[in-house]
Amino acid sequence: MAEKRLTRVEAKARTREQLLDAAARVFAAKGFAGASVEEIAAEAGFSIGALYSNFAGKEDLFLALMSERAATRISDTATTLADWHDGAGQPWRAFGQQMAEVADKDMDLAPLQAEFWLYAIRHPPVMATFAENVRHRLSDLEDVIAVEVAREDGDYPEDLPARLAVVVSALFTGMVRQRRIDPESAPPELYGDALRWLFRGAKNE
Amino acid sequence: MAEKRLTRVEAKARTREQLLDAAARVFAAKGFAGASVEEIAAEAGFSIGALYSNFAGKEDLFLALMSERAATRISDTATTLADWHDGAGQPWRAFGQQMAEVADKDMDLAPLQAEFWLYAIRHPPVMATFAENVRHRLSDLEDVIAVEVAREDGDYPEDLPARLAVVVSALFTGMVRQRRIDPESAPPELYGDALRWLFRGAKNE
DNA sequence: GTCTATAAACAGATAGAC
DNA sequence: GTCTATCTGTTTATAGAC
Numbered sequence: 001m002a003e004k005r006l007t008r009v010e011a012k013a014r015t016r017e018q019l020l021d022a023a024a025r026v027f028a029a030k031g032f033a034g035a036s037v038e039e040i041a042a043e044a045g046f047s048i049g050a051l052y053s054n055f056a057g058k059e060d061l062f063l064a065l066m067s068e069r070a071a072t073r074i075s076d077t078a079t080t081l082a083d084w085h086d087g088a089g090q091p092w093r094a095f096g097q098q099m100a101e102v103a104d105k106d107m108d109l110a111p112l113q114a115e116f117w118l119y120a121i122r123h124p125p126v127m128a129t130f131a132e133n134v135r136h137r138l139s140d141l142e143d144v145i146a147v148e149v150a151r152e153d154g155d156y157p158e159d160l161p162a163r164l165a166v167v168v169s170a171l172f173t174g175m176v177r178q179r180r181i182d183p184e185s186a187p188p189e190l191y192g193d194a195l196r197w198l199f200r201g202a203k204n205e
Numbered sequence: 206m207a208e209k210r211l212t213r214v215e216a217k218a219r220t221r222e223q224l225l226d227a228a229a230r231v232f233a234a235k236g237f238a239g240a241s242v243e244e245i246a247a248e249a250g251f252s253i254g255a256l257y258s259n260f261a262g263k264e265d266l267f268l269a270l271m272s273e274r275a276a277t278r279i280s281d282t283a284t285t286l287a288d289w290h291d292g293a294g295q296p297w298r299a300f301g302q303q304m305a306e307v308a309d310k311d312m313d314l315a316p317l318q319a320e321f322w323l324y325a326i327r328h329p330p331v332m333a334t335f336a337e338n339v340r341h342r343l344s345d346l347e348d349v350i351a352v353e354v355a356r357e358d359g360d361y362p363e364d365l366p367a368r369l370a371v372v373v374s375a376l377f378t379g380m381v382r383q384r385r386i387d388p389e390s391a392p393p394e395l396y397g398d399a400l401r402w403l404f405r406g407a408k409n410e
Numbered sequence: 411g412t413c414t415a416t417a418a419a420c421a422g423a424t425a426g427a428c
Numbered sequence: 429g430t431c432t433a434t435c436t437g438t439t440t441a442t443a444g445a446c
Contacts, residue, residue, distance in 0.1 A: 012411065031323060033239035036439065047413050052441070054411090111326055114319050118236060121316055121385055131387045138390070166390050167399040170379025171372065178375050180326060182336045185343070185371050194372040198399070201406030217429065241421060252431050253423085259429090263422070 016054045018044045023065050028108035032062055032115050063126070066116050070133055091148075092199070096192025103176045110176050141165040153203050164202060168195065221259045223249045228270050233313035237267055237320050268331070271321050275338055296353075297404070301397025308381045315381050346370040358408050369407060373400065 006014060022044035026035045037058050041051045055061040103110065120127040145168065146161035171194055179186040211219065227249035231240045242263050246256045260266040308315065325332040350373065351366035376399055384391040 008411080015411080029327065031236065031238050031327075033236050037441085038439080048441085049413050050411075058440070111323055114323055117382060117386070118316055118319055122234065122236075127386070134383075134386050135390075163395055163398065166383060166395065167376065167380075167402075170383050170391070170399075171376045172379070173382060174375025174377070174379035175372075177322060177378060178339075178371060181322070181332065181339050185340075185367075186375070190368055190371065193368065194375075194403070197372075197404075197406030197410075198402050199406065200410070201402030201404065205402075205405070213429080220429080242423085243421080254432075255430050257423070 012054070015044075015046065015050060019046065019051055019054055019061070020065055020069065023061050024069060024112060025108060027062065027065065027115055028112040032058075032119055037061075062119065065112075066119070066126075067129065067133070070113070070116060092196040093189065093192035096190070096195055097188045099172055099175075099191050100179070100188035103179065110180065138162075138165045138169055141169060148199070149202075156203075160202065164198070167198065171195075171198070217259070220249075220251065220255060224251065224256055224259055224266070225270055225274065228266050229274060229313060229317060232267065232270065232320055233317040237263075237324055242266075267324065270317075271324070271331075272334065272338070275318070275321060297401040298394065298397035301395070301400055302393045304377055304380075304396050305384070305393035308384065315385060343367075343370045343374060346374060353404070354407075361408075365407065369403070372403065376400075376403070 019040065023035075023040050026040045026043050029035075030039070035058075037051055038048055040061070041048050044051075051061070055064065116130060120130040142161045142165040145164050149156055149161055149164070172191070175186050175191055175194070224245065228240075228245050231245045231248050234240075235244070240263075242256055243253055245266070246253050249256075256266070260269060321335060325335040347366045347370040350369050354361055354366055354369070377396070380391050380396055380399070
């Protein structure tokens, strides 16, 4: 791959991104309070000075990570969702499998989001923007669910997709958590089975 | 209430309990790495010395809290579960309501358990005992679910209650999390509705 | 823009008094 | 058994060199 000559602003932007990558890894591994700016800078291959030249401090770096990267992951997930129900036979099974695979592939994501959640609980003003992020993700999920629900069941309460989106999201979060505690108790098929039960049970009630 | 004269060992045990209570509050509020032993001791009304006389250090205090208090909460929950399905009309609704109420009542519990989970992920040997705790809770839940499933449906796969227990537990954890982000999106009724969908959908499949 | 060196504050843990 | 005083290492953040 050809190395490109970078302008001054591009170089700085690249440093910033590398620091954010490193921060994601270190915050996931050590937590917000447990991570040190020195370790993050070193993980990125820079010194403390470079970090402070790009961010106001540890808190600013963490918050930048929360708003910039959490959002990215979320739209990835949304794309995955949109793809899924092409499969003819067992849509839930395939969907559940994908959910589990995504979680297994990026092992940093769940601890990092737990850190975000804890930080937001402890800093109420931050929770407002965090909640807005989550509402966006739930809205994407709701759209996908609305299509699926309408497909099999012409008549349903108008708020059912929104409510199902919350439940599916909560279920997914909890399953990922449980899979880290005891993988055998939360096999990939169980994700799909749970979804199938949920949608079957919500139908025509 | 009459003050009782305490023996030496009773006094020490009392100090220990007060330190554990304080630790639960401070660890929930600040996290493991963010909390200081000085603040925990002060919150309990003691000095640093008293803390070190009862625990080997911050880590030991945290682990004691994890094994002693997490277990207590769990058996409380199990008792709550056992009570629930006496109500004739809407068992799921009542159960969901109770789940939400318990979570709302003790606001420290969810952040503290998140701290335990993160700590266990970062200290694999600890995860083994944490997982054992969780398996116990799931086993209790499974027993309750098995009774309920058998009530309506004579013939079901033998592993269904165990699988449902994992799903219900994951759902509950995720809903509590979501309720802290955006309470309106996770009203108490939704807990019960989700359970009803789940059990309806798992029936006779 | 990034690096090195350093300042200033703080934390976990210990020692000895009571 | 608990408290006060202190030691030691680490942390965030800054200042000035390049």
